[in-house]
Amino acid sequence: MQNEESLVQRARQHDQEAFAQLYEEYFDKIYRYVAFKIGDRTEAEDMTQQVFVKALRSISSFRWKGRPFSAWLFRIAHNLIVDYLRKRSRRAAVPLAEPMPAGDGDPQQAAEQRLDIDRLALATRQLTEAQREVISLRFAGELPIAQVARVMGKNEGAVKALQHSAIAALRRALRTQDNDE
Amino acid sequence: MMSKEFDNILDECLERLLVKGETIEQCLQSYPEQAAELEPLLRTALATGKAVDFQPRPEFRAKARYQFRSALREMEGGSRRSLFGWFPRWATSVAIVLVVLVAGSGTVAAASNSMPDSPLYSVKLTTEQVRLTLTPSPLGKAEFCASLADRRIEEILYAAGKGNPRQVEEVTRELDVCLTRLSSLASTQGEKGGVMLAPTPTPAPAEVAPESTDGGERTYSHGNNQLKLKLALKHHAQSHPAALREKLKTVPPATRAALLRAIAVSEDGYEKVLKTLD
Numbered sequence: 001m002q003n004e005e006s007l008v009q010r011a012r013q014h015d016q017e018a019f020a021q022l023y024e025e026y027f028d029k030i031y032r033y034v035a036f037k038i039g040d041r042t043e044a045e046d047m048t049q050q051v052f053v054k055a056l057r058s059i060s061s062f063r064w065k066g067r068p069f070s071a072w073l074f075r076i077a078h079n080l081i082v083d084y085l086r087k088r089s090r091r092a093a094v095p096l097a098e099p100m101p102a103g104d105g106d107p108q109q110a111a112e113q114r115l116d117i118d119r120l121a122l123a124t125r126q127l128t129e130a131q132r133e134v135i136s137l138r139f140a141g142e143l144p145i146a147q148v149a150r151v152m153g154k155n156e157g158a159v160k161a162l163q164h165s166a167i168a169a170l171r172r173a174l175r176t177q178d179n180d181e
Numbered sequence: 182m183m184s185k186e187f188d189n190i191l192d193e194c195l196e197r198l199l200v201k202g203e204t205i206e207q208c209l210q211s212y213p214e215q216a217a218e219l220e221p222l223l224r225t226a227l228a229t230g231k232a233v234d235f236q237p238r239p240e241f242r243a244k245a246r247y248q249f250r251s252a253l254r255e256m257e258g259g260s261r262r263s264l265f266g267w268f269p270r271w272a273t274s275v276a277i278v279l280v281v282l283v284a285g286s287g288t289v290a291a292a293s294n295s296m297p298d299s300p301l302y303s304v305k306l307t308t309e310q311v312r313l314t315l316t317p318s319p320l321g322k323a324e325f326c327a328s329l330a331d332r333r334i335e336e337i338l339y340a341a342g343k344g345n346p347r348q349v350e351e352v353t354r355e356l357d358v359c360l361t362r363l364s365s366l367a368s369t370q371g372e373k374g375g376v377m378l379a380p381t382p383t384p385a386p387a388e389v390a391p392e393s394t395d396g397g398e399r400t401y402s403h404g405n406n407q408l409k410l411k412l413a414l415k416h417h418a419q420s421h422p423a424a425l426r427e428k429l430k431t432v433p434p435a436t437r438a439a440l441l442r443a444i445a446v447s448e449d450g451y452e453k454v455l456k457t458l459d
Contacts, residue, residue: 023246027245032234032235117232139230157188170229
């Protein structure tokens with residue numbers, strides 16, 4: 001990808017190709033982040049589209065000022081997720097229409113990944129909200145630590161510490177699952 | 182202090198593992214003193230990374246990309262004023278009629294069956310626009326739009342068969358415009374309490390609905406009523422994506438992405454139309 005800052009500048013001036021490149025760069029990452037956070041494929045697909053439509057509508061208000069585009073985009077996704085989860089918690093417990101996605105390739109591999117996702121989703125319930133956010137942004141969103149820090153509004157040291165405690169807590173939770181089986 | 186140092190080492194190893202593709206052993210070799218503490222954490226991190234490495238469904242990816250590109254074009258279009266934007270709607274219609282008359286009725290007749298690779302195809306599209314503009318009733322417009330959607334599917338199948346992804350894309354855009362207009366016509370009728378949103382009786386058997394896309398051109402302008410239109414649309418909502426999916430099995434790889442977008446546009450478009458009707 002071309003220098004991201006120059007792409008963003010072009011996108012702000014309604015350069016379609018520049019925005020399309022940014023879209024291609026972040027589409028999978030945003031989708032994974034959203035799907036991992038809300039655990040529902042259909043909703044994740046809708047929300048991923050909403051993220052980019054919102055970004056498209058408000059790109060002219062984006063100012064670089066040291067905050068990278070990815071942090072801004074993931075912040076849009078984060079806010080939509082918060083709204084969604086708030087509304088979902090207000091409703092009666094409705095079974096999820098389509099659960100977390102697994103791979104679309106080899107069925108055996110997809111089944112194994114499905115199991116891994118289910119175990120991981122269960123284990124993340126033992127984490128604090130901040131720990132979950134670090135895991136989602138770092139692993140599903142594939143953001144480097146500096147950008148995770150920007151999205152979460154924390155310094156890098158604090159996010160590294162959170163990352164450490166989150167992985168340790170995940171490990172404990174997964175081991176507990178293994179012992180229970 | 183020690184913990185901060187360990188947090189940095191852990192993060193560095195994660196970068197090497199997840200981004201650079203190094204192995205856990207390579208990381209541990211760099212930090213032998215921390216290896217015992219590092220290893221289980223890196224294994225958990227690696228398993229987490231693998232578990233969340235799922236991809237969006239190809240159909241969703243194609244549909245989302247198409248819709249995003251359309252949104253981009255709309256924004257771009259909105260920021261410019263088109264030539265016709267300066268004229269009142271009636272003047273635009275008159276201008277188009279004049280163009281068609283100048284082109285000659287023989288040309289128009291010849292164009293009516295043209296396919297996207299024909300030089301007469303643009304005449305066909307213009308003629309359709311004229312006819313649509315001059316159709317007085319919303320129901321008549323909706324019926325005509327439904328028949329245009331049918332034509333667009335045939336043209337997409339034709340272009341896909343010829344292995345021409347660019348033409349598939351172009352006709353898909355026309356299909357999108359057509360289905361969007363249909364949806365908006367249906368909702369306008371609904372707001373006016375009009376005919377198209379009247380309760381639908383039990384769906385009729387399949388033979389009442391028009392034939393599938395391989396049966397040639399059909400129009401709904403002679404003696405068909407709203408019920409027939411609804412049934413036709415419900416039928417098209419099934420048969421159009423099905424015909425495109427069937428074609429997907431035989432097209433060259435270079436045309437697949439364009440055809441997937443056409444499927445997505447067709448499914449999404451009909452879903453919206455039917456939602457409005459229901």
